[in-house]
Amino acid sequence: MKDFLLIYRADYTTYPDPKKSPEEMQALVQKWMNWVAGIAAQEKLVDRGNRLVRSGKVLKSSGSASDGPYTEIKESIMGYSIIKATSLDEASKLAEGCPILLYDGSVEVREINAI
């Protein structure tokens, strides 16, 4: 078994805002829980991971720091989890059904190369 990092990306402007619609948010939380727990039920969840706070800064080699990351690219990293699988294909299969895909987002699946 190898560990894989799942990186969830989406556009903040189309993703449900907790302040605007609590009901939609609750339904979304339920979807995430069902999906993550479904992976845990197969004994393949290593770390459920976390969400990221919306605001951040991006430092560049030029020395500039911009508020970001969403000012320059449409999709931002919303959160991450770590799962385990025997292959990249199996890991990608587990990533299917991720609720972020319902909001035009994406999941990047990357094998962790442990140091």
Next chain:
Amino acid sequence: MQEHELIPHLFRTEYSKIIAVLCNSFDLRHLEVAEDIASETFLKAAEIWGIKGVPENPTAWLYTVAKNKVRDYFKHNSVIERQFREAMKSGDTGIELDFEFSHQNIADSQLAMIFSVCNPENSTDSQICLALQILCGFSVEEIAGAFLTNPETIKKRLHRARTNLRNGNFRIKALGDIEIKDRSDNVLRTLYLLFNEGYFSKTNDQSIRKDLCSEAIRLASILTENVLTDTPQVNALLALMYFQSSRFDARTNDKGEMVLLEDQDKSLWDQALVERGNHYLVNAYEGKEVSRYHLEAAIAYWHTTPTGENKWQHILQLYNQLIIIEYSPVTALNRAFAFAKVYGFEKGIEETEKLNLCDNSHYYSLLGYLYAGVDIARAIGFYEKAIALTKSRVEIETLGREVKRLKL
């Protein structure tokens, strides 16, 4: 209470208390001595009470006799006495002859014993055996009966565990918050498993099963009586135990077959025990912490409520949290069942088949149950796989009945 019932009853309640107080007063290395003294005390009670009748306060009588026997023991055993004197001289007052069977001392001593017995150096099975012998006064034969194994195996297991116990002396008085916190997880786990050993026991002997469950409840209750150990987790564990116990009589029918939770006659649920469960569940949620016992107790609570529109949604969300905290095949299967209840059997089948627990009889019986309305031939196939995998007579009979019903 009838006189002939009195001594066995007192034995259950007082034997372990006497041992706990003696061990706590003069060091755990003398466990065998404490057990001898407690046994002799009951032997003497049987003799004297038979002739002179039962004294007015039998418990106090037992404590006085035990105390005198301790004095005699130290007077007549010069080796121990020399050790005792040397210990006194070196200022290491590990041995205290001046002790009382006060309510406080009994409570403290029993608590210390619980923490000593639940020593992570021993395997969990050994901890449970040891708990049954030292904390609950079970005989080797009774323990072997509960584990469906022979007394020799139990004796060996106990011997190893007792050696470790002697080496790891543990006194509650000398302990602070940190030491108790360090071992609390293990204590709770052992009590949880002790309860499960009774609730899901391999043995069909109902009285042994009930004894194990009520002993687990008694020991967990001792933890709630001390401020240091009265944590939200203990309260959650107790709530879980009471909710489960309330369904003890409803979950098997008069033929000894298992009855699914939903098919149980709810009038057989013990309402007083449900109330106790509610009480401890409220206490458990006073803190912010949510442990696996909180989640399991909350699930057990929802099962006591009538089926409303959101009941299974709540249960599913709790199982989701539980499986993320700690994986177990049982939790995975229960979660899949709840999933089917919320999203329909078709989605439930999908969710269950992902689990791929090919050596688990419950996996196949759940698939059989979910397929029964969709594809009878496959349902029967799954039930038959479950029957081939299980060793439990009750399960074979219950599933066999289901297959017969489907074949009609």
